[in-house]
Amino acid sequence: MTALQNPEPWEKTGRFSNQEVDIWFKTELNSGGILGLAPTHEEPITSLMKSYISSYKDLPLYVYQFQNKFRNELRAKSGILRGREFLMKDLYSFHTSKEDLDDFYQKVEQAYGRIFERVGLGGSTFKTFASGGIFSKYSHEYQTFLPVGEDTVYYNNDKSIVLNKEVFNDEVLKDLGAENEKFEETNAAEVGNIFKLQFKYSEPLGLKFIDEDNQQKTVYMGCYGIGVSRLMGVIAEKFADEKGLVWPETVAPFKYYLIGIGEKGIEEAEKFYDGRGSTVVFDDRDKRPGEKFADSELMGMPLRIVISDKTLAENEAEITDRKTGETWRVKLEELFEKF
Numbered sequence: 001m002t003a004l005q006n007p008e009p010w011e012k013t014g015r016f017s018n019q020e021v022d023i024w025f026k027t028e029l030n031s032g033g034i035l036g037l038a039p040t041h042e043e044p045i046t047s048l049m050k051s052y053i054s055s056y057k058d059l060p061l062y063v064y065q066f067q068n069k070f071r072n073e074l075r076a077k078s079g080i081l082r083g084r085e086f087l088m089k090d091l092y093s094f095h096t097s098k099e100d101l102d103d104f105y106q107k108v109e110q111a112y113g114r115i116f117e118r119v120g121l122g123g124s125t126f127k128t129f130a131s132g133g134i135f136s137k138y139s140h141e142y143q144t145f146l147p148v149g150e151d152t153v154y155y156n157n158d159k160s161i162v163l164n165k166e167v168f169n170d171e172v173l174k175d176l177g178a179e180n181e182k183f184e185e186t187n188a189a190e191v192g193n194i195f196k197l198q199f200k201y202s203e204p205l206g207l208k209f210i211d212e213d214n215q216q217k218t219v220y221m222g223c224y225g226i227g228v229s230r231l232m233g234v235i236a237e238k239f240a241d242e243k244g245l246v247w248p249e250t251v252a253p254f255k256y257y258l259i260g261i262g263e264k265g266i267e268e269a270e271k272f273y274d275g276r277g278s279t280v281v282f283d284d285r286d287k288r289p290g291e292k293f294a295d296s297e298l299m300g301m302p303l304r305i306v307i308s309d310k311t312l313a314e315n316e317a318e319i320t321d322r323k324t325g326e327t328w329r330v331k332l333e334e335l336f337e338k339f
Contacts, residue, residue: 001038001041001044001045001048001065001067002038002044003037003038003067003068003070004035004036004037004038005035005036005037005038005043005044006035007034007035007036009043009044009046009047009205010036010043012043012204012205013042013043013200013201013204013205015043016036022072023039023071023072023073024036024037024039024072025037025070025071025072025084037070038069038070039069039070039071040069040088040090040225041065041067041090041092042092042197042200042201042221042223043201043205045063045092046092046201046202046205046207046221047205049061049063049094049207049219050205050206050207053094053207053209053219054208054209054210055209055210056096056209056210056211056212058209059094059095059096059100059209059219060093060094060095060096060100060104061093061094062091062092062093062094062104063091063092063094064089064090064091064092065089065090066087066088066089066228067087067088067090068085068086068087068088069085069086069087069088070084070085071084071086072084075150077150078148078233078237079233080229080230080232080233081148081150081189081230081233081234081237082150082230083229083230086227086228086229086230087227087228087229088225088226088227088228088229089225089226089228090223090224090225091108091223091224091225092221092222092223092224093105093108093221093222093223093224094202094207094219094220094221095219095220095221095222096209096211096217096219096220097220098198098220100220101196101198101220101221101222102196104222105194105196105222108194108222108224109127109140109194112127112142112192112194112224112226113127115192115226116142116144116191116192118250119231119235119248119250119251120235120238120239120248120250120251121144121191121234121235121238124144124145124146124238125142125143125144125145125191126142126143126145126153126155126159126162127140127141127142127162128140128141128142128143128153128162128163128164128188129161129162129163129164129167129172129176130163130164130166130167130193131164131166131167132195132196133200136195136196136197136198137175138167139193139194139195139196140193140194140195141164141190141192141193142190142191142192142193142226143162143164143188143189143190143191144188144189144190144191144234144238145186145187145188146187146188146189146234146237146238147187148187148189148237149187149188149189149190149234150187150189151164151165151187151188151189151190152164152165152185152186152187152188153165153185153186153187153188154168154183154184154185154186155183155184155186156178156181156182156183157181157182161176161178161181163183168183189230189233189234189237190227190230191226191227191230191231191234192224192225192226192227192231193224193225194222194223194224194225195222195223195224196222197220197221197222197223198220198221199218199220199221200221201221202218202219202220202221203218207219207221232251235247235248235251239300239323240300243294243297243298244297244298244299244300245298245299245300246300246322246323247300247301247302247322248302249302252300252301252302253281253301254278254279254280254281254301255279255280255301255302255303256276256279256280256281256301256302256303256304256305256339257280257281257283257296257299257301257303257304257305257322258272258273258280258281258282258283258304258305258307259283259289259292259293259296259304259305259306259307260282260284260306260307260308261289261306261307261308261309261310262308262309262310262312263309264309264312265306265307265308265309265310265311265312266284266307268307268312268317268332269282269284269305269307270282270284271336272305272307272317272335272336272339280305281299281301283295283296289308296322297322300322301322302321302322302323303319303320303321303322303339304319304320304322305317305318305319305335305339306318306319306320307332311329312332314329315331315332316329316330316331316332317329317330317332317335319339
């Protein structure tokens with residue numbers, strides 16, 4: 001969807017001129033009027049769906065995109081952890097009933113859990129109760145426990161209940177049946193958010209459908225976001241060490257960092273690199289081995305492969321695991337066949 005937004009639908013929901021939450025980048029046109037760079041896309045997607053939803057037969061419907069967002073963050077800091085421009089996956093769902101919304105919401109909960117598990121954050125990212133604003137009791141954030149995170153969360157002993165500081169009070173604890181639990185405080189970084197919007201945008205923007213009884217009703221909505229670039233920043237912060245980055249294999253730009261040392265070592269390294277460029281970064285610079293080793297640790301690819309005149313004397317290559325530092329040798333035949 002377009003980044004540049006006409007204020008009209010946003011004015012209907014009160015989100016263009018609200019001074020309390022004014023994170024817009026706005027520009028005045030020479031011909032008059034104002035445009036803004038979209039911080040999110042609930043209003044335009046709701047308006048767009050009026051051309052696609054008219055009957056209960058059109059529902060449920062799920063629409064998503066990957067796109068840059070723009071927010072005039074007052075607390076922009078830490079590179080891509082909280083930037084004024086960031087890449088986001090945003091998904092919007094449209095339903096005939098609250099029950100259908102609840103069912104899909106649960107599916108997204110499970111899907112997000114799998115996503116964060118796959119990128120290496122499963123053991124440190126938790127579904128967190130947060131404010132639902134005026135249209136639902138709670139929303140849920142996905143918070144990664146992180147010392148440099150700017151959010152404060154509270155968690156119980158087994159981390160089955162995690163709450164954002166904004167909702168950590170006696171009333172909420174009682175509502176969750178957790179008034180007798182002991183909680184600890186920690187810093188965290190938000191990497192995802194899911195929200196039951198219900199009629200928040202469909203009502204003011206007139207998104208309706210005709211039900212089975214020929215009655216006109218308002219569409220239920222939900223929204224679900226992952227800050228993709230922020231997620232990369234959180235992964236970098238979470239796994240980096242004193243030597244540099246440590247990428248989990250599932251998100252690493254390349255799986256292998258290849259170094260050839262000596263005339264024969266470089267020749268064999270080039271053979272291994274040929275045809276494997278999508279998974280191998282080949283350090284063929286005219287630099288000393290020590291500099292290459294240091295840069296391989298700085299860049300953080302999961303495995304470093306060294307082929308040198310010394311290893312070739314044994315018909316072997318040396319493999320080093322970036323995360324553990326473990327080093328072992330493999331025969332060249334195994335290297336070419338299995339790696």
